[in-house]
Amino acid sequence: MAEPAERPTAAGTAIPARRDGRGRGAKFEQRRAELADAALKTLSELGYARTSLREIAQNSEFSHGVLHYYFVDKVDLITQCVRQYKGRCMRRYDPIIATAGSAAQLRHEFSLAMAESMVQDADLHRLWYDLRSQSMFDPAFRADVAAIDAGLCAMTWRVATRIGELAQVSPPFGPEVTYGLMDGLFQQALLRHCAGDAAAADYLIMAMDEVMARFMPLAPV
Amino acid sequence: MAEPAERPTAAGTAIPARRDGRGRGAKFEQRRAELADAALKTLSELGYARTSLREIAQNSEFSHGVLHYYFVDKVDLITQCVRQYKGRCMRRYDPIIATAGSAAQLRHEFSLAMAESMVQDADLHRLWYDLRSQSMFDPAFRADVAAIDAGLCAMTWRVATRIGELAQVSPPFGPEVTYGLMDGLFQQALLRHCAGDAAAADYLIMAMDEVMARFMPLAPV
DNA sequence: CATTTTCCTTGACGACTGTCATAGATAATT
DNA sequence: AATTATCTATGACAGTCGTCAAGGAAAATG
Incomplete structure (x- = not known):
């Protein structure tokens, strides 16, 4: 298979050897988040394959060397990005x-x-699908991608169950299947949108309505 | 947006200036396909971001210089790969x-x-999703990706309409929506499989059966 | 103020990238 | 057999990559 080797150090472990338990860590985490934000911007514009650390630094107000002060690795930086994307x-x-x-x-x-x-x-959405694809090749991304995927699944499920409550019917599928179906439509529409199809948004609305009308009827079946 | 520039030359145009109309072109195309096959293998193992021309050549029986004799570009090579994947x-x-x-x-x-x-x-499937994501960043891949996507959509539609024929019902959704739904489930299962989930295949079978039972019932509704 | 710790810049390192020019090997043609 | 056309290997090119060491600037601490 020849997959990339496992991460030598856990992400975020012992970065600057925060030697005292004082509140120093807060400012450190803040700058980390700031830099990860610049990385998130760069990644969403260029994609994973074309994003370099120097380009990320250029999208921030710092030089490229500072990245290795706040992150052990390129992978550490990108996984931090992914976690930040999640919360957003x-x-x-x-x-x-x-x-x-x-x-x-x-x-x-x-x-x-x-x-x-x-x-x-x-831009952020296409980055998500990009990184999700990367996780199929590089194990380093799998944990964070799986966590986000679970979060998105839960988000979809909250919508589905709430619709069910309001219509007094139970959703026809479980959380995973429901999420898989919705995500497929979303990704399809996003692909069209990024390819320049101006009707992509309308297509998504139409498709979602059509499918939900079948899946989550307004009255019990 | 700062997207990559448009391709300077159309893919496959005037590669060696096949000066006479004789059957020389056939052998040329054959070697092109052979090299693209080595590239396909490399790409499916490493992913787009980690695949270099030298690594592709090492997966073939030729040296890296040959690639620029049969392909104008790295993009030309990869789009040829994608087209080959399509037919398969x-x-x-x-x-x-x-x-x-x-x-x-x-x-x-x-x-x-x-x-x-x-x-x-x-490996090939994850490569497909990888390249499809790339097409959202790099316009050079869009045409070929769109062509494959249309082909997969048609394939899905042939299945759906045939099921409809046999069951004497008409599919509830159009080709695009049907394909979007199926593809979402497939990609979800593939993600699990690549993450090491041994139950991914069974999940896919279960999910597909479950969804199709709702979508394409065996008797008219 | 002096000293230590934290933060950031600079410049370099080896490795790798896509590309190309050169020239040798092989095959086809005359 | 001689010559031309086609194919392939080698090595170098200008960049870029991730990484890191050294040292200056800034801030905190004493």
Whole structure:
């Protein structure tokens, strides 16, 4: 198989040997997050294969050497990125879930919010699929990718169960299958959008509505 | 956006200036295919980001310089790879479609064949998702990726319509939506499989059966 | 203020990348 | 057999990569 070797050191372990238990670690983590943010921007613009540490540093206000002060590795930096991405996108649809008054409304607003996010954060979304693909080759990314995937699955499931509650029906599939189906449609639409198809967002809304109408009917079947 | 520039020359154009119309081109194309095959092997093992021309040449019986005799570019080589991959996987399920005697049988055999292919050709499948992600960043891959995607969509649709014929019902969704849903489940299972989940194949079979039972019922609804 | 610790820049290292020019080997043609 | 065309190997090129060591700047500590 010849896969990349296991990580020699656990990510984030003993970076600067924080020798005293004082509050020094907070500022350190803050700068780490700041740099990971610059990396996130670079990665979402160029993709994993074309992103270098020097380019990341150029998207920050620091020089390239500082990256090795805050991160042991390129992998350490990127996994930090991925974790940061997670926190940002994981609760995106919760407001909609909380405020929707009917199943039909939630269904529709969910489709709209998905399509809007697909256009608005297209760069971040394509990066997610890029990194998820990388995790199939490089074991170093698997743990974080799996964690995000589980989070997205849970997010999808919250929507599905809430629709079920409002319509007084139970979702026809389990969390994983539901997430797999939605994600397939989303990725398909994103691919079109990135290829320049201006109708991609409308297609996503249409497809989501169509599928949810079958899957999560408004009345018990 | 800062996307990579457009390809200066069309792929495969005027490679060695085949000066006479004789049958010389056939042997040329044959070696091109042979080298692209070595590249396909390398790519499926390492992924796009980690694959170099020298490594590809090492997986063939030639030296690295030969690649620039048969291909103008790294992009030219990889797009040739992608086209070769296309022809290999596009008609995989046609025998099943032709021989299945009932909707239930076709549904079941399709799920089994998908799962078997996922395990058997896992390296090629993950490469496909890798390259598809690349196409969201690099326009050079978009045309070929779109062509393959359309082919896979058509393949899925042939299965769906045949099931509909046998069961005397019409598929509930159009070709694109049907393909998007199936592809989502497949990719999810592949991700698990590549992460070492031994139950990924069984999950795919279960999920496909479950979804198809709802989507393509055996009797008119 | 002096001293120590933390932070950041600079410049270099070896390795690797895609590309290409040169020239030798092989095959086809005259 | 001589000559030309085709194919392949070698080695070098200008860059870029991740990494790291050395030292200056800044801040915190005494």
